[in-house]
Amino acid sequence: TWCATRCGCARCSAKTSTSLASSMTTTTMTMMTTTATTTATDSTSTTDSTSTTDSTSTTASTSTTDSSSTSATETTTETGTTTGGPVCYAEPIDGEPGFDVEVVAAGFDRPLLVRADPTDPERLFVVEQGGHVKILEPGMDQAPMEDFLFVDVKNAVPATIGPEQGLLGFAFHPDYPTDPRVYINYNPAGGGATPTYVDEFTVDANDPNKVDPNSRR
Structure with a gap:
């Protein structure tokens, strides 16, 4: 201290x-x-x-x-x-592919859609872009001359292949053949831009192989 x-x-x-x-x-x-x-x-x-x-x-x-x-x-x-x-x-699989290409019939003009008859799967309704619907009966290998249905459409001439115009759709009524109506989807003939139409036809009561043209609406 x-x-x-x-x-x-x-x-x-x-x-x-x-x-x-x-x-x-x-x-x-x-x-x-x-x-x-x-x-x-x-x-x-x-x-x-x-x-x-x-x-x-x-x-x-x-x-x-x-x-x-x-x-x-x-x-x-x-x-x-x-x-x-x-x-x-991925390893390659031995064997052939599970599908094949078979020519069913010839002679159609630009066929783009096929519908089977609801009552007979072997009976085919072939839609051609040029305005025709034809029936290919079982056993046939050539397009028939007769039409089930015909409508005048745009792009009806085969030389104008390419544009998505013409007859493009076809369908049966859900209750076919009890209700024998069918429907098509198409572009009508005429120059310039055209709309898409849906028309209804009724199968001819006297001939199941064609529609009644007077039933169109």
């Missing part, structure tokens, strides 16, 4: 020396801590910077090179192309 007046006695001199020594020790430790902190910070910064740069550079380079090289090699080897598309790993 200090004297009451902090004089220059032996007790006060000893206290002063102790305080100075303690102060110097604290200052020295603080400086050492600061130096250590600075060194650690600098070292960490340098290490992190170097590590980040090297890691990024090496990883990006390796990843890009390996990925491109591997993808190109696999695609070229396994698909025989260099399109960069995915590789197909």
